[in-house]
Amino acid sequence: MTTTVLAVAPIVVPLAAAAVSLIAGWRRAAAIGDVVAALSILVCGVALATEVGSQPVTGVGHLLRADSLTALMLIVIGAVGTLATWASIDYIDTELAEGTTTAADARQYATLVPLFLAAMSLAVLADNLGVIWTAIEATTIATAFLVGHRRTRQSLEATWKYVIVCSFGITLAFLGTVIIYLTSIHSGAATSSALDLDVLAAHASHLDPTLTRLAVGLLFVGFGAKAGLVPFHTWLADAHSQAPAPVSALMSGVLLAVAFSILLRLRVIADLALGDGYMRAMFLAIGLATLLVAVSLLIGQRDFKRLLAYSSLEQMGLLAVASATGNRLASAGVLLLIAAHGMAKAVLFLTAGQLQHAHRSTLIADVRGLLGRSRLLGATLAVALVGLVGLPPFGLFAAELAIARGMAADELAIPLGVAGLLLAVGLIAITRHGSGMLLGDADADAPSLAVPATSAAPLLVGITAFTALGVLGGPLTHLFAQAAAAVAGQ
Amino acid sequence: MTAATYLSGVELLAGGLLVATVAIVWRRDLAAMTRLLALQGLLLGAIPFLAGIYHGDGQLAAVGVVVASLRAGLFPRLLRARLRGEPAEDREAAPLVSTTASLLTAAVLIIVAYVVAAPIVDLAPSGPARAAPVGIAMVFIGVFVLVTRRKALSQVIGLLVLDNGIDAVAFVAAAGVPVIVELGVSLDVLLGVLVLGVLAGRMHAKFGGTDLDDLRELRE
Numbered sequence: 001m002t003t004t005v006l007a008v009a010p011i012v013v014p015l016a017a018a019a020v021s022l023i024a025g026w027r028r029a030a031a032i033g034d035v036v037a038a039l040s041i042l043v044c045g046v047a048l049a050t051e052v053g054s055q056p057v058t059g060v061g062h063l064l065r066a067d068s069l070t071a072l073m074l075i076v077i078g079a080v081g082t083l084a085t086w087a088s089i090d091y092i093d094t095e096l097a098e099g100t101t102t103a104a105d106a107r108q109y110a111t112l113v114p115l116f117l118a119a120m121s122l123a124v125l126a127d128n129l130g131v132i133w134t135a136i137e138a139t140t141i142a143t144a145f146l147v148g149h150r151r152t153r154q155s156l157e158a159t160w161k162y163v164i165v166c167s168f169g170i171t172l173a174f175l176g177t178v179i180i181y182l183t184s185i186h187s188g189a190a191t192s193s194a195l196d197l198d199v200l201a202a203h204a205s206h207l208d209p210t211l212t213r214l215a216v217g218l219l220f221v222g223f224g225a226k227a228g229l230v231p232f233h234t235w236l237a238d239a240h241s242q243a244p245a246p247v248s249a250l251m252s253g254v255l256l257a258v259a260f261s262i263l264l265r266l267r268v269i270a271d272l273a274l275g276d277g278y279m280r281a282m283f284l285a286i287g288l289a290t291l292l293v294a295v296s297l298l299i300g301q302r303d304f305k306r307l308l309a310y311s312s313l314e315q316m317g318l319l320a321v322a323s324a325t326g327n328r329l330a331s332a333g334v335l336l337l338i339a340a341h342g343m344a345k346a347v348l349f350l351t352a353g354q355l356q357h358a359h360r361s362t363l364i365a366d367v368r369g370l371l372g373r374s375r376l377l378g379a380t381l382a383v384a385l386v387g388l389v390g391l392p393p394f395g396l397f398a399a400e401l402a403i404a405r406g407m408a409a410d411e412l413a414i415p416l417g418v419a420g421l422l423l424a425v426g427l428i429a430i431t432r433h434g435s436g437m438l439l440g441d442a443d444a445d446a447p448s449l450a451v452p453a454t455s456a457a458p459l460l461v462g463i464t465a466f467t468a469l470g471v472l473g474g475p476l477t478h479l480f481a482q483a484a485a486a487v488a489g490q
Numbered sequence: 491m492t493a494a495t496y497l498s499g500v501e502l503l504a505g506g507l508l509v510a511t512v513a514i515v516w517r518r519d520l521a522a523m524t525r526l527l528a529l530q531g532l533l534l535g536a537i538p539f540l541a542g543i544y545h546g547d548g549q550l551a552a553v554g555v556v557v558a559s560l561r562a563g564l565f566p567r568l569l570r571a572r573l574r575g576e577p578a579e580d581r582e583a584a585p586l587v588s589t590t591a592s593l594l595t596a597a598v599l600i601i602v603a604y605v606v607a608a609p610i611v612d613l614a615p616s617g618p619a620r621a622a623p624v625g626i627a628m629v630f631i632g633v634f635v636l637v638t639r640r641k642a643l644s645q646v647i648g649l650l651v652l653d654n655g656i657d658a659v660a661f662v663a664a665a666g667v668p669v670i671v672e673l674g675v676s677l678d679v680l681l682g683v684l685v686l687g688v689l690a691g692r693m694h695a696k697f698g699g700t701d702l703d704d705l706r707e708l709r710e
Binding site: 131133144145153156161174177181191214237238297 | 606609610613614629633636642645649652653656659660663664665667668670671674675677678681682685686688689692693696697702705706707708710
């Protein structure tokens with residue numbers, strides 16, 4: 001009973017918040033309602049983490065299913081969602097005060113953000129692969145007008161490309177879903193439950209191998225498109241750079257991670273049906289290609305929001321390479337990386353939003369001497385960047401260490417070496433661009449960087465949580481280990 | 491209805507789907523492409539409807555009616571409403587490749603589809619799953635339309651052909667996906683078409699047309 005409530009609330013509460021915003025429009029109460037919705041996802045995630053053990057629990061018939069990976073993903077969605085919705089209050093208020101958005105668009109924003117959160121919660125809670133598919137596609141629809149919120153030519157272009165590329169990618173995943181459904185019912189599964197994750201895993205050894213290979217390939221490429229993986233990565237930088245900062249934080253911090261978590265679910269089934277070589281080859285090839293594309297575009301980057309976007313792409317590539325091995329150590333590293341990257345990127349995109357607003361520009365060259373001009377923004381940018389490139393004491397360092405040890409233990413030293421080399425180049429690129437923004441003398445006509453309290457608070461909370469995750473890790477360690485076991489190989 | 495009548499009925503519908511799909515490749519006029527898309531939706535909905543009657547499964551027949559009313563009724567209507575606002579030069583699909591080359595490509599794609607779909611047919615070679623290659627061919631041709639037609643609405647049409655193809659595979663090889671999934675997918679596709687329609691309208695207002703080659707401000 002309790003678990004059912006905890007599994008239903010992360011979907012229903014944001015839906016209710018969306019309804020309130022739709023009716024009431026942009027009001028302080030409705031905006032706070034969005035924050036409460038995100039917080040409730042976080043609370044349910046924490047509560048579920050204590051409720052579920054090693055066995056998954058199901059609710060609402062077999063529609064919803066929660067295990068420790070679900071709980072962990074809900075915590076990430078809730079944590080980043082809370083920061084993003086909190087920062088949205090000041091973001092939209094400022095836009096309304098300056099006349100850069102209308103009341104109708106503000107209402108739309110306040111309605112779509114919680115819908116987006118609800119769709120992501122459903123994606124990690126659904127048991128049926130078809131429903132997961134529906135939820136992931138729903139995230140595209142919910143975010144389309146959020147990416148296009150600013151209504152400029154560039155944001156319109158980014159939105160069109162985003163919707164077409166992601167819809168196309170996800171449609172391929174639907175074909176994969178249909179094919180795996182065919183093999184599943186052919187292997188004796190009941191039609192109503194043939195797409196349930198546990199049923200697919202139970203029937204894995206009876207699935208037709210030829211069709212399963214085809215289906216898994218399509219599902220990998222399709223959900224990979226939403227995770228920003230090559231070859232459908234092209235939407236990512238455009239959408240992240242054009243979306244309002246809080247939406248960029250959500251997309252980078254959680255949308256990519258939610259889509260990636262589906263690939264981890266898929267690996268469990270594919271490894272049982274096909275042996276672990278198939279997914280390993282795909283994760284390695286696509287992961288390294290994604291890393292290469294991301295790092296090469298980081299080097300000469302001139303726009304700081306695109307820099308952050310390509311850094312997300314880099315992290316997704318690393319996650320894919322690391323997921324080539326199913327051992328528990330590497331899996332725990334992957335999950336810690338998802339959580340730590342989500343928090344770091346949320347803080348970074350919210351900081352970038354403040355910089356963009358003050359400078360009316362997203363060019364790296366326009367931002368100079370930040371540390372001397374604003375203690376808050378200088379500190380959040382510096383700390384989050386140091387954490388992002390994988391230096392201790394932050395979570396990404398521990399995650400990368402676990403991944404390296406896990407991969408080395410599984411005789412994947414060569415891809416590990418290549419990935420390490422690419423990451424080192426990425427580190428240099430990000431450090432060079434970042435130090436240019438942080439250090440040096442500010443231009444004489446540099447704008448003032450006053451951050452209102454409603455925007456400063458989520459930044460401070462975010463950077464504190466990010467640091468705490470790295471330094472303490474403590475209460476979450478058990479959850480990471482348990483969630484890793486849920487997706488690790490047998 | 492005998493098993494033989496049912497099978498030939500499904501094959502007739504699949505043949506009609508293939509003809510409608512090739513005709514979409516052949517036409518450049520977006521209004522004509524939309525009409526063909528409606529025909530495709532009708533034929534697609536008829537497959538589960540027929541299967542529902544044959545198996546005496548009312549739910550399946552109802553799914554057929556819903557699919558047909560969405561894909562033959564609502565989607566084309568939405569596209570047409572969008573099309574009416576367009577000036578004459580935006581009512582053509584502006585293909586990157588000539589009609590002859592397009593039709594030849596479609597023929598090759600159909601042959602490839604028969605090869606690719608062979609394992610699906612092998613699951614139940616004597617049943618309606620024999621028509622599965624048609625669905626796969628629609629998927630390929632949908633992708634082809636998507637990448638070679640340079641108008642906003644023609645990309646939407648390509649996506650819908652792709653989607654119809656996947657649904658066709660599901661309907662002939664199994665009695666469609668579970669109802670909850672079919673409903674979710676239909677809702678997503680409906681909302682997706684609405685979103686893309688609104689975006690095409692905005693594009694028109696901002697760029698003075700919906701030529702996708704105008705979308706090139708964002709690049710590295």
